[in-house]
Amino acid sequence: MSNREDTEVRLTILFGILQQLMTTRQNKLFAKLELTSSQFGLLIHFTHNPNRSWLVTELAEVMEVNQPGITKIASQLIEKNLLIATPDTKDKRKKHLKISDKGLKTCSSTMAAFSPDIQNIYSAFEDEELGDLSQHLEKLMSWLDSNRDNIKGL
Template sequence: MTDPEKDGPAPPLALRIVNWIGILDQLTSTEANRLLKPLDLGLPQFVLLNHFSHRPDQARTVTDIARALQQPQPGVTKTVQKLVDKGWLGERANGRDGRSKLLVLTAAGKARHRAAIAALMPSLSRAFADWSARDQQTLFKLLDRLKVWFDRDRDPTQEPRDRQAT
């Protein structure tokens, strides 16, 4: 507990919630990187494979991906190139813009994504082992509501991302 006399009042609950989400992100990112390392897959690469897995037959440009993930294009380009080099993403000509390529998830990329999910699930299952299905569904519903709000409230100069979870 904080001592209001020494520490001042507790931060507003909204800030504490977002702070907790940030801490969870740090903890889960560290664990995911550890679990994915034997698959020669870093978390940024998994995030891209996961993004593609929602619509595996849809081709995307690096610009599309960077916009959807709200990441700088140079970093996305570097991660995409690693996935192309490993054969997990394929490239083809972009008929609408000769300066860019269209990227697609390959069969090997789908297989690596499935292997990554299998590597992550034991840890996630342990984390939720004593949660009821109802509690998990409630948490998901509330987090989805928060995600949708932040997605809709983003900077108006940014185009809206596709609404699929990443």
């Protein structure tokens, strides 16, 4: 293997380890909150554009979760008054989901609760290193988002 191939394999292994470590850490943090990590993951999605409404099918597609899973999580968030469901004018089976003011406040307070741990995680990085890491991860995220079905091998 070339140096690049070795680096690519090592990065893939590191991302797997990071994912596992971050999931475990996240689960410990969410154990102290009223939301599950899945509920927060869906709710935070709405904060990027709070005025936009989403159909379950659209959310399932962009979040890469099956429709019954999104429906279940959305129903829980509606019960907590964190999402608002409005019936479609043409098809009553469809509901347009939008984040409520309470949902926005809950996202904000959840992030505030996580802030000390977030700062703790990144305390070993200098500002420039953190900026570089963010830039590289944004590039990777953008590529993965644009190439969801561009999978090679197998």
